[in-house]
Every structure is written in C-alpha cells, then in structure tokens.
Amino acid sequence: MALSQRLELRTSQSLVMTPQLQQAIKLLQLNNLELATYIDQELEQNPLLERDERDRPDADASQAESRRGDEDDLDDRSGERDWDAAPDSFADDMGTDWAAVPGAAGGAGGGMDDSLSGIDQRAATTVSLRDHLLEQVHLSIADATDRAIAEALVDSLDAAGYLAVSLDELADMLGVEAGRIEPVLTRLHGFDPAGVFARDLAECLAIQLRERDRLDPAMHTLVANLELVGQRDWARLKRRCNVDSEDLSDMLAELRALDPRPALAFEGTPVQPLVPDILMRAGRNGGWHLELNPDTLPRVLVNQRYAREVGAAAGRDKAARSFLNDRLQSANWLVRALEQRANTILKVAEAIVTHQAGFFQHGVEHLRPLTLREVAETIEMHESTVSRVTANKYIATPRGTYELKYFFTATIQGADGGSHSAEAVRQRIKTLIDQETPDAVLSDDRIVAILRGEGVDIARRTVAKYRDALRIPSSTQRRREKAAIA
Template identity: 55%
Template sequence: MALGARLELRQGQGLVITPQLQQAIKLLQLSNLELEAYVEGELERNPLLARDETDHEPDREEAPRESDDFSTDQIPDGGAEPHMDITHDQASPGEIATGDSEAQHAGGAIDWSKAGSGGGGFEDGDDFEGRLTKEKTLGEHLHDQLSVARLSPAELAVATVLIDSVDEGGYLRCDLPDAAERLGCGLPMVESVLKTLQGFEPTGVFARDVRECLLLQLQELDRCDPAMMALLDNLELLAKRDMTALRKACGVDDEDLRDMVAELRALTPRPGAAFGGEPSQPVAPDVSVREGQAGLWHVELNTDTLPKLLVDQRYHARVSGAARTDQEKVFVADCMASANWLVKSLDQRAKTILKVASEIVRQQDGFLAYGVEHLRPLNLKTVADAIGMHESTVSRVTSNKYMATPRGMFELKFFFTSSIASSSGGEAHSAESVRHKIKQLIDAERTDSDVHSDDAIVDILKETGVDIARRTVAKYREAMRIPSSVERRRMLKETA
C-alpha cells in the first residue's frame, strides 16, 4: 500500500467556546467578593472602563430587572412589567422561563442555554494547582463529613445552618431555640442534629462552651467517671488553682487530682484551630426575598453587590483619534471590545441570578412560609428546564450565591433536596416529609400490638400515595436512630 500526502476537506458541527464566552461563564460562578476583585483588576487594566458613580435609575431596556413578585400559583412573565403577574395555568413554557426575550437585545445577549453543554471546567484550569495545595478549612472539613452523613433533607438543612455558625475554634455560636424558630422546625430536631454533628471530627467541635468541648473529648476516651465530671463542673476552681476545693469537690487525693488535671491539659480546648483558616468576611446576599401581600414573595437583586461599570465613550473618542500606529489602533479597539463585553456580561449575570433565584423561590415557597419540614424535592434539572437553561449554568449560578430570606440567609444550593416518587403518579414527595410520616407512625405506637414492621409501614405509606421500598424505610428508620420492630416490642413490654 503506497503512502502519500493529500489534502482533505471535511465539514462538521461543533461548539466553539470563545474567550469572551469563557469570561462570561467565569463571571457567572464568582461570588460577589470575587467579582469585585475581578472588576478592580479590569478597571486597572482597561483605561476605557470607569465606575458609574451616578445615582440615577437605569433604563429598563438595558438594565436587569431588579425584582419579581409571585405567589404559589403565579410566576412573572419576562415581557411584562416587573410587578405584573400572570397565572401559572395561562403561562406557556416560554413564559414560565421568566422571559428570555428580555435578555435577547441585539448584540448584547449571551446564550446561557448552551453554554454548559460542551462540558464545564475549562474556566477553572487556571486555579487547579491552587486548589490542590490550598489548606482545607474547618467548614470544608465539616461539610465533607456532612455529605456522607445519613440525614434527611430537613436535617441536612439544619446541619448546614449549624455548620455555618461554627467559629474558627470549632465552637457553635448559635442559639438553638432561635435557630429552630427561624427554620420553622422543632427544638428537638435541632438538638438531635447537633448531637449528630458533635460526633464529627475533630472531636470537640460544635461545643457551646469549654466544658462541653472537653466533655466530648473525654466521652470519646471513655473517661467520664464521677470524679472527672466533678472536675469539669468546677473548672473555675481549676482556673484559680484552688486545689483544696477541687479535691473536696472531686473526692480524690492529691495524686489522683494531678492525674486528672494532666488528662485535661492533654485535651484540645480549640479543636478547630488545627485547620486552615481564611480571613472572616461578612457574607452579603446576592438576592433578597421578602413577603408581600396576598401570599406574594418579592425577589430582588442586591444592587449593592453588583459592580456598576460604564464605557467612557468620550475618552475612547479622544484616544482613538490620537492613535497613529496600527499597534495603537488595535490596542484601543481591543480595549473597547473588552469593555463592552464585560458590561454586557455583568448585565446578563445579574439577570441570570435573578431568574434562577426566582424559580427557586417559586418552588420552595412552602419552606419560606412554613419552615424546613416543607422543603420540596428539587434538583438542578427541574430549575434548568423551567427557565430554559443548561444544568451546568444553574449549578454555576447557585455556587457561592446567597439569598436573604425571612428565615435567614442561605446559599442557593441549600434549597435542593431529594425526592420520593408518588405511587399514584402525582407530585413527588420530599424525602423529609416521608421521614416525618414514618416517625409519626412509630411515635403513635403504645402497645406491642401497635408496633409496625418495616413492611407494614411500606403498605401504610403506599395507601397515602408514597411509593417507597422496604429497604428505604429501614434506612430512614436507622438514620433517625429508631430501633427495629422487634426491639420496639421488647421495649414496650418492659415498660408496660
């Protein structure tokens, strides 16, 4: 077979990710603090960019909508006025997408619906080595353990709030009754979640004071004897070095007291200090939600976190007219194109965040109204399909973006929970609501004849429209630390 050189012409289709689109996608996933740093760098690099220091109302055709109002059965039309609603039954799929038409102004639109279909991650390559060498923070370490904890969606929501309330030393800086009231759940649930979190590494984390921190570590060492507990109850005497009073309180001699004090000194009063820390910075919400009249929820962008940039047209006209060489003309043209694209990208970023946040609020209005136990099953695909975007785009929008609600501030990813199918083919059930039903059935058991086996619970749930497997019931029951039906019968007989 002869070898030779030849020319071939082939035709094909492919998605080309331009540098400008890469920049727009990168902006989409930045937090407001990271975005501010990025914009500062662009202001220093590009002489045609300037901050908009004026305090005027932007033109509605060019600026992102700053609020959406809707209730459970209402969703805004992108082509309508910001405060005009249409009913969900009358809306078409395009209208349910909250109005892409507004974003398609000539030359200024970015097609987010296909931006993620070619695979993500290319915009992260510059910082790949930095992420590998970055020291893990305490919060990241706790979230890693939370991802494998067997908790319900509602319990995961509570756990996320508690983790965010842990300081650098590992102590919980959160009032449990206030957290329960804010999340709309019972105090026993919060206390149960806290007990689970206190089993995380490092030992002693989630303690509310020094005594509890040391107690958690002693419990792991199986050293909680009466004398040691008495010592923990009198730490103020230890701080004063009043050994006589300590010996009397603990009921031990000098040698035993010295050994007990040595054991305490070997413990870690600040378990979180072993992890890398970052300078604490206040989290500013990207979106705020407030309750209006007639069950409406008002969703608004936080304009304080949005960079306000403009292209200095006068300076561009002056320097472009003074350009003499081709190199100077190319530089001015590149700066002008880059400035225009950045302004349009920031505008589209704001619109996309508002669109995704509005759909999340529409889906999770039950949580806002009634609390954490009313979180609905939600995933990225549901939101992406509703607003006509790609899942990867929604994923980028929900990363490092925060929403201020009447129940507190939450990351947008907080609102995504798993689901369980309905046996009647209707709307799926939240995993948390199913767990709650299982717990109610078991709590109602009064005698050994009332005890339900896992199979019996499956049958009862199917009668209420929940399609669930026996092994799932067993998994949920074990996650709630509820013993088997055999053990529950024995416990009821013993207490009878």
C-alpha cells in the same frame, strides 16, 4: 490502484468556545466572593473600567448624574423582580421582619449600637491560642524550670487543645523527671479556655466541670462512663451515678453544654458570615419580590470620557489605538456579561420559587421534586447553565437562607403514580418519630406502612437510610431510651 486528487465540499457543525464565551461561563459559576475578587483584578488591568460608586454619599454628583440613565435601565432589567405567584396568606403566615435580613431594602438607617463599630477590625486581630496561653504562663509561673515545662506543654497541644504527647515523652525531651511535669500540668488545667491541656475527652470535660464547681461524685461518675452515654444506656448510668431520671436528664444537659474542643475558639480563620446572593420577601398582591442582594451585586462602568481623551492623545499611533480598542471592547463585554449574569440568576430563582410554592407557604414537607432539566426548560436555557447558576448561590427567604441547589431533590414514586420529594419524605419521617410516645415507638416497617398509606411508595431500607442520615437511632434504641427516662 491509481491515485487521484479531487475536491469535496462537506458541511459540519461545531461549537467554538471564544474567550468571551469562556469568561461568561466562568462568571456564572462564581460565588459572590469569587466574583468580587475577579472584578478587582479586572479593575487593576483595565484603565477604562471603574467601580460604580454612585450610591456612596461622597460620590461625585456630576458623575452620578451622567450615569443615572444607565443605572435606571440596568436596575429595571436585572436588579429585582416582583410578580404574583403565591397565596395571599403568605405574608401574614410568615410574619417576617425583612429589616433584619442582611442587605434587604427598607431597613432602618442609623440607630446601630456604637459598641458594634469596628467589629471587623477586632475580628481581624484575633489572638492565637499559643500567645493567649503563653501570656498566662508568664504571669502565673515564676520558677524558670516550671516555666520551661509549661512552654513545652503549650507547644505540645494539638488543634483541639489536647496534649499530643505523653508526659514520659516530654520528660525525656526536657531531661527532667516525669514527676516534675505533673504539678505544672495541674496548674495549666486552670488556664483559660477551660479544658485545654487535657489528655482525653473525659479529662477535658472534667476540667470544665471543675471550673464551674459542678464536678460532684455523680457527675464525676458520668464523665467516667462516656461510653454508656454514647450507647444511650440510661438505665445503667442511673444505677452507676445513683440518680433518678430527672437528675440524669439535667446532668446530660450540663454535659452537652461543655466544649469538647476548647482550642477551636482561638485557632484558624474566623468564620465568615453567609451572605445571600438573592433576597426574597413578600411582595404586592400576595406575591413574592426577588432582588439581587445589593451588597454582593458588582457594578462597574466604562469611563467613556477617559476613553475619548486617551484616543485623542493616541492620535495615529497604531499600537496605542489597538490597545485602547482592545481594552474598550473588554470593558464593554464585562459590563454586558455582569448584566446577563444578574438576569440569569433571577430567572433561575424565579423558576425555583414558582415551582416550590408549597415549600415557602407550608414548609419542607411540601417540597416538590425538581430537576435541573425542568428549570432549564422553563427559562429556555441549557441544563448546564442552570447547574452553574445554582452552584454556591444562596437565597434569603422568610423560611431561612438556602443554597439554590437545596431545592433540587430526588424523586420518590408515589403509590398513585405521582412523585414526592426525597427531602420532604425525610422530613415526614422525622416528624413521625418526633411525635412518638414511649408506648408506641415506630419501627421502620411501621413507618413504611404509614408512608404508603399517604401515597409514598418507599422501601424499608430507604427509610432506614434516611433515618440514619438524620442521626435518629433505631426503634430498639429509642424504645430503651424513652423507657429509661420515663
């Protein structure tokens, strides 16, 4: 077989992921905290970028004036949207005070209680549980041996505040009699926070009840029978505690008010408040007004004047001019990418709000099935883009703050060929069970029949799965509970 050479022309298509495209995709999926960190890094690396501080009272007036035109254009394009897509009754029905929404426009300025000033500084200096307990040890225990035992007990606590070792193990470690440790432990049971140094849940709850002077014989018996509380065996609990239904109900309410993990108030990072990316409120003509939260909307500008000065100083230095051009292109790209990110988030939010109009007007039972593909087709973007935009992005609405992904729910087929949102069906199941009476507890089969009568084609095992997800006990347990308390 002879070998020969020849030239052939072929055409093919391929997607080249440029660094700029990769960064644009990354920006889409960042939440507001991650984006703020990314912007800070870019500001450090690029001398031509600067944070836009035109809204600050101490911002340079001439600087703000020179950029006002760009600001107006950007706000018109990506800051907020206002359109008619809702019934006229929306604003009156919700009655929401949007001055209370974080970052919403129109809130009253000033008038804040002075006692709240500096709250962020106080949160940053949270005292650890160990330091808090050791301070109490040093103030209340004078004997050197007892103090050493107390300090060892402090160091033996787990993350929830329970003793992680037995007293015998601790006695062996310290070289003392176990009988010497018990009195010290009893003293520590009176320390703050109430409930620490307990050896199990029952002791933790008993310590807190004793602190409140509520550990009477009936409550002591209740704490000693927590397994019956978990089983919801109210009839046996009433007999053992020798109380009636009303007293048992009050005792259970007291029990629920206790803290089973008292140490968690001290340990760990302070909980960060949820900051929405998008603000939604009633707009003009009964519609909705959407805007990006100004508190999370990053604004950066290219300092063109500084770029010209540096360019003039560089003269014919090729390396310097190359570096300058690279930084200038990178800065311009970031500004455009942030603008495009804002536009995309608003487009996705608009599509979701329009599709879920029933939810915002009437509640969760009117949530409609929605997929990423449907939103992607509506805004003429790729499905993966919608997925990135909705990840870890939150919208503050008159009905609460939700992650954008919340509005994408599975579909349950309707008996008439239509479809229903799985989340709406779950809420309907909860509503049906909440409306039960002691003599008419609904079985899963009965719930299936009711839903099918309402046009929802659902299986019994699906009802059971949704009920379990809602942490609702079976009909047998509910019937026994209602009969015992009645």
